[in-house]
Amino acid sequence: MWERIVEEAPRFFGYYNLIFLLKAMGVTFALSAGGCVVGLVLGFGVAVVRRADGAWLAPLRWLLTLLVEAFRRIPFLVTLMLVFFGFQVLNLDLSIFSVALVSVCLIATAFIAEIVRSGLDSVHHNQWDTAMAMNFSYLQTLRYVIVPQAWKVILPPVFSFFILFIKDTALASQIGVVELTYAGKVLNNRGFSAALVFGSILLLYFILSYPLARFGAWLEQRLAATRD
Amino acid sequence: MPQLVIEGLSASYGPIPVLEDVGLSLERGEVVSLIGPSGSGKSTLLRVLIGLLPPKAGTVWLDGERLDYRHGASLRRLRERMAIVFQQYNLFQNMTALQNVTIAPIKVQKRPRTEVEAEARALLAKVGLSDKLNAYPDQLSGGQQQRVAIARALALRPEILLLDEVTSALDPELVNEVLDSIRLLAAEGMTLFIVSHEMGFVREVSTRVAFMADGRVVELGEPAAIFDRPREVRTRDFIGKILRH
Numbered sequence: 001m002w003e004r005i006v007e008e009a010p011r012f013f014g015y016y017n018l019i020f021l022l023k024a025m026g027v028t029f030a031l032s033a034g035g036c037v038v039g040l041v042l043g044f045g046v047a048v049v050r051r052a053d054g055a056w057l058a059p060l061r062w063l064l065t066l067l068v069e070a071f072r073r074i075p076f077l078v079t080l081m082l083v084f085f086g087f088q089v090l091n092l093d094l095s096i097f098s099v100a101l102v103s104v105c106l107i108a109t110a111f112i113a114e115i116v117r118s119g120l121d122s123v124h125h126n127q128w129d130t131a132m133a134m135n136f137s138y139l140q141t142l143r144y145v146i147v148p149q150a151w152k153v154i155l156p157p158v159f160s161f162f163i164l165f166i167k168d169t170a171l172a173s174q175i176g177v178v179e180l181t182y183a184g185k186v187l188n189n190r191g192f193s194a195a196l197v198f199g200s201i202l203l204l205y206f207i208l209s210y211p212l213a214r215f216g217a218w219l220e221q222r223l224a225a226t227r228d
Numbered sequence: 229m230p231q232l233v234i235e236g237l238s239a240s241y242g243p244i245p246v247l248e249d250v251g252l253s254l255e256r257g258e259v260v261s262l263i264g265p266s267g268s269g270k271s272t273l274l275r276v277l278i279g280l281l282p283p284k285a286g287t288v289w290l291d292g293e294r295l296d297y298r299h300g301a302s303l304r305r306l307r308e309r310m311a312i313v314f315q316q317y318n319l320f321q322n323m324t325a326l327q328n329v330t331i332a333p334i335k336v337q338k339r340p341r342t343e344v345e346a347e348a349r350a351l352l353a354k355v356g357l358s359d360k361l362n363a364y365p366d367q368l369s370g371g372q373q374q375r376v377a378i379a380r381a382l383a384l385r386p387e388i389l390l391l392d393e394v395t396s397a398l399d400p401e402l403v404n405e406v407l408d409s410i411r412l413l414a415a416e417g418m419t420l421f422i423v424s425h426e427m428g429f430v431r432e433v434s435t436r437v438a439f440m441a442d443g444r445v446v447e448l449g450e451p452a453a454i455f456d457r458p459r460e461v462r463t464r465d466f467i468g469k470i471l472r473h
Binding site: 125 | 278279305308314317320322331332335336337380
């Protein structure tokens with residue numbers, strides 16, 4: 001096997017293949033980053049609305065709960081197909097990349113909403129009571145009291161989700177998005193050995209996710225250190 | 229006119245009634261203490277007054293204004309005039325002692341930061357914590373945390389302070405430092421509504437004492453009357469039990 005890899009390597013790491021791989025890596029990165037950022041923002045919003053009281057919000061809370069519970073349970077691949085065919089039915093002419101991006105955002109939002117919800121719930125209810133008795137509004141309570149304490153609980157599962165998520169974007173290849181896994185398949189089909197191709201793909205996934213994991217660890221440390 | 233009037237107040241946790249037809253009034257500058265067995269509704273009464281548990285029935289007047297506990301604006305107004313200190317201190321864990329005291333005056337009452345901080349330092353000095361301004365709650369003893377909580381409530385400039393078993397969670401040697409802070413407030417003429425199991429303290433500091441059992445005020449009177457000449461059998465039983473040892 002080694003001889004074959006050594007023999008193939010110069011051809012494999014040729015200019016056009018490298019460009020092809022880097023572009024695919026860019027797509028994987030864009031899908032992951034898009035999902036993480038949008039998921040974090042919207043997931044936070046969903047959790048905050050679901051935690052709010054106020055009768056007029058009830059229909060919205062109900063709808064959000066339904067969506068969160070649904071998208072956490074539907075397999076990623078099925079979500080991709082749903083969005084793909086959903087857009088077709090609506091006659092919306094979106095690129096397959098957009099379809100994949102919408103799907104990853106939906107999934108990330110659902111999962112992160114649930115992580116944030118459990119994080120907010122982890123703060124002792126007496127902190128809510130006290131803030132309320134001191135006339136804090138709901139959003140002031142969240143901003144000054146609850147979220148600063150919930151971060152420590154929210155961050156580790158969020159980052160572990162992000163890292164799972166980078167790998168899950170590989171499923172977008174199933175609808176034809178040329179991301180890392182798809183690129184690997186293409187190169188493999190062109191005759192390069194699986195070990196060489198997917199070994200390289202593995203390395204590129206690692207390059208994407210390792211800094212994220214380090215960043216998460218750094219953030220956790222920093223937040224934990226504020227109380228020493 | 230009394231500062232606070234409570235009439236026919238009832239409340240329940242789910243289907244379980246915890247307050248039934250409670251009536252009581254506090255004059256300005258009075259110190260009224262609630263005593264009674266666990267589960268008699270003392271703490272619940274304070275929670276209802278500050279709007280953490282909506283009442284089922286009854287009315288509360290504050291300076292002649294009828295409070296509406298279902299109405300946000302009314303709740304906000306009453307919380308501008310009443311503050312509560314909890315049994316478990318409930319300091320905001322993510323803030324230093326000083327931040328705990330200043331956050332609501334600055335962010336909620338929108339008062340100028342420099343003025344609020346100066347006042348907070350003075351309040352923390354008053355409860356003997358000048359050297360703990362930048363300590364986080366988990367770096368403070370229970371007694372110190374409770375004194376921060378008292379300073380925090382006072383920083384809101386309340387007219388009435390509700391004290392919910394503020395020494396119950398403290399080690400015995402820490403109780404007095406907190407009681408001293410409260411004595412100081414009583415001497416300054418702040419209206420205090422106290423739930424306490426410290427009978428010696430209650431007797432010393434209160435203008436009147438209410439004995440509660442099963443969600444009702446059973447007997448109300450001056451400390452000497454309640455402790456030495458209780459009229460009701462249940463009061464006599466309770467006083468007898470706690471004063472025996």
